[in-house]
Amino acid sequence: MADSRDRNQQQALGAWLEQRIPVWRDLEQLFKTRDRKSDDCDEARRIINGFHTLASDLSLARRNLPGSRIHHWLETMFLKGHQLIYRAPGNTLLRIRDIYAFESPALIRAMSPLLINTILLFIGAIACGWVLITLFPDLATLFASTEMINRVQSGELWTDGLLNIMPSSLLSLSLMTNNITVSFFAFSLGAFYGLGTLYIITLNGLMLGGVFAFTAHYGLDGELFKFIIAHGVVELSVICIASAMGLKLGETLLRPGTQTRSQAFRKATRDAGKVLLVAVPFLVVAGLIEGYISPDPRFDLSFRTAVGLSSGLFFWLLLVFGLPWLRR
Numbered sequence: 001m002a003d004s005r006d007r008n009q010q011q012a013l014g015a016w017l018e019q020r021i022p023v024w025r026d027l028e029q030l031f032k033t034r035d036r037k038s039d040d041c042d043e044a045r046r047i048i049n050g051f052h053t054l055a056s057d058l059s060l061a062r063r064n065l066p067g068s069r070i071h072h073w074l075e076t077m078f079l080k081g082h083q084l085i086y087r088a089p090g091n092t093l094l095r096i097r098d099i100y101a102f103e104s105p106a107l108i109r110a111m112s113p114l115l116i117n118t119i120l121l122f123i124g125a126i127a128c129g130w131v132l133i134t135l136f137p138d139l140a141t142l143f144a145s146t147e148m149i150n151r152v153q154s155g156e157l158w159t160d161g162l163l164n165i166m167p168s169s170l171l172s173l174s175l176m177t178n179n180i181t182v183s184f185f186a187f188s189l190g191a192f193y194g195l196g197t198l199y200i201i202t203l204n205g206l207m208l209g210g211v212f213a214f215t216a217h218y219g220l221d222g223e224l225f226k227f228i229i230a231h232g233v234v235e236l237s238v239i240c241i242a243s244a245m246g247l248k249l250g251e252t253l254l255r256p257g258t259q260t261r262s263q264a265f266r267k268a269t270r271d272a273g274k275v276l277l278v279a280v281p282f283l284v285v286a287g288l289i290e291g292y293i294s295p296d297p298r299f300d301l302s303f304r305t306a307v308g309l310s311s312g313l314f315f316w317l318l319l320v321f322g323l324p325w326l327r328r
Contacts, residue, residue: 013064020057024077027054031080051081096277097323104278105322107271108241111248118201118244122236125205132206133213143210152218159227159295172291179235179283183242187249187272191265194250201243208236230304231290233312238279238286241319245272275319282315 027050030043058074065071108115133140140149148158182200189196215221249268256264289307293299 099274101323104274115244119240122205125202126209129206129209130213133210140214143207168291172287175290176287186242187246190246190249194247197246226301229308230293231286233308234282234286234315
């Protein structure tokens with residue numbers, strides 16, 4: 001009876017080893033080839049899931065095959081996996097390089113449908129603002145101050161003569177601070193299940209469309225476009241991206257999936273931090289352009305358009321494709 005039970009145990013152990021050894025070899029190969037980081041999320045998921053299964057297999061090997069080659073092999077592999085998954089991050093510069101090179105672009109590509117919908121929402125809000133003020137010009141007070149309205153009605157933009165009031169350096173600093181604040185608000189208000197972000201992106205679109213419609217009524221929309229185009233491509237792009245991240249945060253809180261809401265919230269904020277780390281510095285560039293080029297009448301429309309389109313193109317290429325030549 002005992003011999004029969006031993007034979008059954010040996011047969012079960014042999015079948016288990018026959019089933020598991022190919023899995024362990026594949027996992028060992030994954031550990032060896034994962035010396036460099038990549039944007040392959042599926043591979044990372046396989047490593048983590050495989051490591052958790054390996055821990056269970058190692059426990060069985062310790063109990064049933066103590067001191068065997070299989071036991072030592074699994075222990076060595078477990079240590080390798082533990083070091084790979086729980087190793088301390090590299091220095092700050094390398095971490096930032098990884099974020100710029102592939103982590104942030106991978107996140108942007110993964111959320112591209114949401115980002116496109118956010119941009120379409122913003123464009124739709126601009127169109128609504130234009131139609132609203134075109135049909136009801138008196139509602140311009142919803143989007144513009146009395147001083148702005150008076151200056152437009154007198155035939156000039158409120159941006160005229162900015163450099164006579166404030167030096168470019170202080171103007172740039174003020175604009176940078178404002179744009180960065182708006183972007184962070186657009187993201188952080190996503191914590192209200194996305195409703196706060198919807199309010200920010202819709203309001204900004206309505207304001208932009210309404211102001212253009214109001215200035216068009218007095219023949220100044222071309223001058224407003226001339227002022228905005230140099231810095232506006234990057235500035236509005238960052239606001240749309242921050243808003244998309246805010247909507248993603250709201251969606252995560254509404255539908256956390258298999259995670260708790262706390263875990264989902266932390267992951268969403270970490271992902272947003274990586275994207276904003278790449279995007280927000282461009283607001284500094286946009287602020288410098290808005291302080292030094294946009295209000296300066298010496299720069300014509302063609303130059304401003306070239307600055308706006310080239311900076312916007314570089315921004316989107318970096319954000320979507322990263323810096324592949326920096327990858328390890």
